[in-house]
Amino acid sequence: MRLRADTFTALIALGISAFILLQGRDLGLGRPNDPGSGFILFWTGIIMTGLSAVLLVQSLRARAEDSSGLGDAFAGLRWGKVLYVMALMLLYAAVVEYFGFILSTAVLLLVLFKTVEPQSWRVAILGSGGMTHFVVDEPFDRRFLAAFMQEDSKDLFALPENLFHSGNSELKNWVPVRAAMQYAGLPFTLLDYQPLYRSMAGTGSGMGFGYWM
Secondary structure (H helix, E strand, O other), rough: OOOOOHHHHHHHHHHHHHHHHHHHHOOOOOOOEEEEEOHHHHHHHHHHHHHHHHHHHHHHHOOOOOOOHHHHOOOOOOOHHHHHHHHHHHHHHHHHHHHHHHHHHHHHHHHHHOOOOOOOOOOOOHHHHHHOOOOOOOOHHHHHHHHHOOOOOOHHHHOOHHOOOOOHHHHHHHHHHHHHHHHOOOOEEEEEEEEOOOOOOOOHHHHHHHHHH
């Protein structure tokens, strides 16, 4: 009887999983609250080993009359990309000890996203935060919006720092988004501003909504 396609696949997967697991162990696991460089690799290898073992057991228990061969497992497979990703993973395991987990992983993901299945680099930026609260200061909200909508940042940066106290400081979340959108050449459109009062004492929140396009 020919070697079943899924049995062969499981054996290959077990070998790769074992390599990843051992590389992770050699890099150092650290602790859950202070993971080492090999922490992610090791546990990824553990999971892959378990899944590969399940596949191997299932294939060995399958009926002998199943005549599928090795070619059936790889029909339509894009071999170039498979070998490319495997090479990247082996390279990642080899260099993570020298360049560190964060840098190595960031570069790996960047390469994968741009070469295996190219992804668009379109980015959505959201500025979120209440305007004046917990006490509504409608004049300041409108002053902020008027300065915010100008192309020049002079009036915006001239707003007194002491007005950005407590919840009002969330207005600063809008400023870096404004800078990014100005750099992209996208104008701001104010949809609405509403001072929402909860009490006669003036508590509540100023709410502003707008977009760049």
